[in-house]
Amino acid sequence: xxxxxxxxxxxxxxxxxxxxxxxxxxxxxxxxxxxxxxxxxxxxxxxxxxxxxxxxxxxxxxxxxxxxxxxxxxxxxxxxxxxxxxxxxxxxxxxxxxxxxxxxxxxxxxxxxxxxxxxxxxxxxxxxxxxxxxxxxxxxxxxxxxxxxxxxxxxxxxxxxxxxxxxxxxxxxxxxxxxxxxxxxxxxxxxxxxxxxxxxxxxxxxxxxxxxxxxxxxxx
Amino acid sequence: xxxxxxxxxxxxxxxxxxxxxxxxxxxxxxxxxxxxxxxxxxxxxxxxxxxxxxxxxxxxxxxxxxxxxxxxxxxxxxxxxxxxxxxxxxxxxxxxxxxxxxx
Numbered sequence: 001x002x003x004x005x006x007x008x009x010x011x012x013x014x015x016x017x018x019x020x021x022x023x024x025x026x027x028x029x030x031x032x033x034x035x036x037x038x039x040x041x042x043x044x045x046x047x048x049x050x051x052x053x054x055x056x057x058x059x060x061x062x063x064x065x066x067x068x069x070x071x072x073x074x075x076x077x078x079x080x081x082x083x084x085x086x087x088x089x090x091x092x093x094x095x096x097x098x099x100x101x102x103x104x105x106x107x108x109x110x111x112x113x114x115x116x117x118x119x120x121x122x123x124x125x126x127x128x129x130x131x132x133x134x135x136x137x138x139x140x141x142x143x144x145x146x147x148x149x150x151x152x153x154x155x156x157x158x159x160x161x162x163x164x165x166x167x168x169x170x171x172x173x174x175x176x177x178x179x180x181x182x183x184x185x186x187x188x189x190x191x192x193x194x195x196x197x198x199x200x201x202x203x204x205x206x207x208x209x210x211x212x213x214x215x216x217x218x219x220x
Numbered sequence: 221x222x223x224x225x226x227x228x229x230x231x232x233x234x235x236x237x238x239x240x241x242x243x244x245x246x247x248x249x250x251x252x253x254x255x256x257x258x259x260x261x262x263x264x265x266x267x268x269x270x271x272x273x274x275x276x277x278x279x280x281x282x283x284x285x286x287x288x289x290x291x292x293x294x295x296x297x298x299x300x301x302x303x304x305x306x307x308x309x310x311x312x313x314x315x316x317x318x319x320x321x322x323x
Contacts, residue, residue, distance in 0.1 A: 022264065024261050027267070039223040
């Protein structure tokens, strides 16, 4: 290698210097953002600002979006919360049917696991619609529109997480449905533990990225 | 309460480390600033490399979806492990650049 005093060496050292300076600036900004997100209530405030209020009213169907299942047949925490909340809305008489979504993962179908839970909790089988086809929110909106095509216009109570509601609502409205948001009750906006705030900030960034992806790549 | 507790803990152990480093190891106070700048560099490089890994992962998933027709989740790229691997890449690059500056 040439010495740093050689012209090419000088150029290389200057380039490294620029990379280091840029990295320092980025690092300082990232650490500042980390401390603000973890140690102030800002994350919760942004979460509340981006969320959507519940509009619980009678509908043609309660639609519970998928959120994951283990190969052993256990619903993820999110999936379980959404399912139980959907069942509670059904038992309150807000809709005559409940549609449970969730695709197959390594031999286990989330929607079927949810349907078994609904049966265990007293929901009649005739009121349950199982839809195992959707992998993305967009797929789910399309499949729900197909399955509920007998009702025009169809009104759905949309059950998903608070920060997911705006994007999901947009997809469902694009498919011609009237959407009443039914976000799963959660206290994420009031959390205090720094690691939970960071997790919330990451989920917010993911959601915003998903919205941007839908706009740019999927054109919606 | 928890944020304040953690910040106090962080402040107390940082002070203790400073005292131990200057008194027991004989490190100079003047050397602390460049060391902290190295930390910032490492964080910045980690983020930049994580962003590259994420972008490459998104492209890979989209390509796999198109080529195989199977559904591969974009969320695969949000695994926290990728950040730890990006840190390893960043530390290696940082030391490599340090070597490049000296030659």
